Amino acid sequence: MSSAPSVLQLTSVCRTFSSTGAVVLSDINLTIGQGEIFGLLGPSGSGKTTLIKLMTGIDQASAGTVEMLHTPLPNRAMMQQFGYMAQADALYSELTAKENMRFFASLYGLKGKQRMRRIEETLAIVDLLDHLHKPIAAYSGGMKRRLSLAIALLHEPSLLILDEPTVGIDPVLRQSIWQELLALRNSGVTIVVTTHVMDEAAHCDRLGLIRQGKLIAVDSPAAIIAATNSTTIEEAFITLGKGDRE
Structure with a gap:
């Protein structure tokens, strides 16, 4: 990893x-630096979502320490410091997309022209501007995921924590979303x-x-592929993962 300042430290x-x-x-020992995209890759049930909940302060570690921006978690004051997209969509189905957005924007302290701009x-x-006034009850699963990401x-956070953000999203839009994530990383x-x-x-x-609650490798994709003499x-x-079964 580069010498970028630490954002998350476990x-x-x-x-x-x-x-x-x-x-x-x-x-779990892990340091995530400023301005990087860090991916947690693993099968369902491997511990990814639990780890994400510890990083956000939603859950608390049984042992060890979790720090965000050098502040121990959980800490309610840190909730404004990051954007979080959970695996399950936390939306109000009886409200429109705009009403949902206005509600969450108010929680982040956004008002007036700035709120509408964002x-x-x-x-x-x-790609949901054309569905701004549609109630969430009429949204497909993919549309709900996209709204949760929006x-x-x-609030233009400096840290984004996204739990499987592209599930249920078509390949073309998924590519577009990743282009936006890369642009955010570059900023x-x-x-x-x-x-x-x-x-x-x-x-x-x-x-x-x-895998099975343990980090079995942490490195760049290219380095992990090279270290295992793999092609993908x-x-x-x-x-x-073969060692876990031997």
């Missing part, structure tokens, strides 16, 4: 659910994105490959 992080005794995350700008990014972008925004789609890995500056990230992931 040290010896573990997450165990006391009710079942299940170990969801084990000994609503229009972010809806344009996800909401995460509203200094830090982006953490989870995915189980292997071809999205190439867009990331670094990847954390996660998918092949590298399979190679690195």
